[in-house]
Amino acid sequence: MPQIALHSSAQEAAQVVARHISDLIRTRSAMGKHLVLGLATGSTPLPLYAELVRLHREEGLSFKKVITFNLDEYEGLDGSQPQSYRYYMNEHLFNRIDIPLPQTHIPDGKSANLEQTCAAYEAAIQQAGGLDLQILGIGSTGHIGFNEPPSARDSRTRRVHLDAKTRQDNAIFFKQPGDVPHGAITMGVATILEAREIALLALGPNKAAIIKRALTEKPHALCPATWLQEHPACTFHLDAASSSLV
Numbered sequence: 001m002p003q004i005a006l007h008s009s010a011q012e013a014a015q016v017v018a019r020h021i022s023d024l025i026r027t028r029s030a031m032g033k034h035l036v037l038g039l040a041t042g043s044t045p046l047p048l049y050a051e052l053v054r055l056h057r058e059e060g061l062s063f064k065k066v067i068t069f070n071l072d073e074y075e076g077l078d079g080s081q082p083q084s085y086r087y088y089m090n091e092h093l094f095n096r097i098d099i100p101l102p103q104t105h106i107p108d109g110k111s112a113n114l115e116q117t118c119a120a121y122e123a124a125i126q127q128a129g130g131l132d133l134q135i136l137g138i139g140s141t142g143h144i145g146f147n148e149p150p151s152a153r154d155s156r157t158r159r160v161h162l163d164a165k166t167r168q169d170n171a172i173f174f175k176q177p178g179d180v181p182h183g184a185i186t187m188g189v190a191t192i193l194e195a196r197e198i199a200l201l202a203l204g205p206n207k208a209a210i211i212k213r214a215l216t217e218k219p220h221a222l223c224p225a226t227w228l229q230e231h232p233a234c235t236f237h238l239d240a241a242s243s244s245l246v
């Protein structure tokens with residue numbers, strides 16, 4: 001079962017997870033190795049990225065030996081479009097730290113050959129040595145990445161159809177609700193569960209109901225976050241509001 005880390009605020013959760021990432025970077029660097037970090041987008045990780053930027057600027061934390069793989073990208077958007085996750089990551093993290101951009105990976109939402117793009121993404125993760133730590137949020141549908149219900153335990157990086165509820169939740173990032181893409185490319189459940197460690201962030205009252213489901217329902221495809229119960233090193237970073245029903 002996931003461990004639960006209770007925090008007094010989103011800021012505190014961000015500080016704890018950022019400190020952990022910083023420790024991992026330094027430990028791996030001391031061994032002459034890169035850290036392979038899985039990253040997430042959405043509102044929840046923004047304080048984490050702000051804290052990583054602060055650690056870089058004020059404490060000299062270097063990301064030159066970090067390789068990143070993002071969970072997902074909208075279909076049909078390219079990195080020049082502000083709603084794309086490539087744009088989000090460049091804006092909030094990559095352009096503010098010293099990571100070489102070629103070491104950052106996000107699925108290509110504009111790919112003409114999605115099947116090949118997805119297979120190549122899986123291969124690139126393997127070639128980097130696998131994910132050392134995957135950062136996750138959780139959607140109100142129980143999605144992790146964009147693994148909407150139903151998502152099988154053995155699913156891999158693939159094209160998915162976004163749930164109507166997810167499109168509604170994410171409409172705040174678009175000019176009009178109808179602009180939210182219908183499809184996305186996402187790492188699969190199996191891809192995520194192969195990370196050596198997972199840190200899920202869920203803060204505030206809107207996450208309480210889905211956190212309860214994720215922790216109390218037996219693992220099943222209709223609530224993909226329940227698969228995390230099967231991971232040996234997964235921590236849910238919660239606050240009083242998001243953990244209130246557990």
Ligand code: PGA
Nearest residue numbers: 042043044045137138139
């Ligand atoms: P949020 O999204 O951080 O914007 O709530 C989480 C998710 O959909 O995984």
